[in-house]
Amino acid sequence: MSTSKTQALDRAFGHPQGFLGHLGGLLMAWGNAATEHRLVEVARLTPEETALVVGPGPGVGLKAAAEQAGRVVGVDPSEEMLALSRHRCGDGVELRKGTAAETGEADDAVDVVLSVNNVQLWENRPAALAELFRVLRPGGRLLLSAHEKWLPVTRHELADEAAAAGFTDLQTWTWQPPGLGTLAAQLRARKPA
Template sequence: MAASIPPAWTTGTAPNSFAALPAGRLGTLGGQLMRLLNRAQQREIAQLLGPLDELDVLEIGHGPGVLLGMLARTARHVVGVDPSREMRALAIRAHANAIAAGRLDVRPGDAGATGLPDSAVDVVVGVNNVAIWPDLDAGVGELHRVLRPGGRLVLSWHGGERSSRLTRGLVLPEDRLQRIEDALRARFPEVRRTQTRRCTVFEARTSPAGPPVPPG
């Protein structure tokens, strides 16, 4: 099965089926473990995003759905996409009420193929998955496509000011971090890299909408 999974751009090897691209019973167990271990990082990103009132949000690689629940509390509508059937099942089970109320959709997809139309959302967020995308540039291009004018992209990875003992081995070297920043700058006019306590965060914005053109 692993042979059919595209390799990550950072390593050249296929993501594992336990926590990177969870599959099968082992993947379900990995997702349940991620629900506990990554919660603090997801809270930091939710705080960084701030209020999402009247905004449509896309989360890519949502895993078991912890951040999806945080987003759905304030956003107008949230779409979650994840290539893992097991992670989608965990997220759907956790947020059945929000899905039934029409505030949340969970769908198959990934950063390179979200399945959304052009200019569909105001915010895109991805936590702990940018380093395992198969094609960084294709992913950045797709997320730029689905964002509206003035839209915001937030991507985070393990690191930050005080990474935990468990995640220190996952911290990306500077050349990989710079590669992410360069890919964003090739598409977005506004890009910055910051750190929370546990996360290295890349934020980018699309160009704002121009003034209406007067009738000729």
């Protein structure tokens, strides 16, 4: 793939910015919606819980989480995605610039971490998993989903990395979104109580 095509794809989906980032966000909202809703369903959020959504993109899963959890925070490095999330979710969520490795949350502050099609963008997965472990309360849950074909490691290797960060009760599976969605590799893990 040419450098200009790679850069355009990165501006649309990897590190969304400008017009291409806005367009990429609209495509993400359409293409990831089923997976976003499915992961929120698997999380079984309650009104007493705080959820952290890493890389909410245009905010589809963020909004779904806000309909169930008492407090919802979204962190994304892209100003364009934060603006789309703000537009979709209104004042019902907290949004800030951040990454999986730098969430801005305090120790033991959240009950659930959710992330869809973002883990493949983490520059340092061990640091990101350590950060997510740190911000989860004891007994907290981590739920990740990514297009299996875009994961830089297998879902089982990702589970091994999560275990190395301290997570337990690891489960991985694949899920086929309805329609034209690509196969999703999914992971669920807990921070020990």
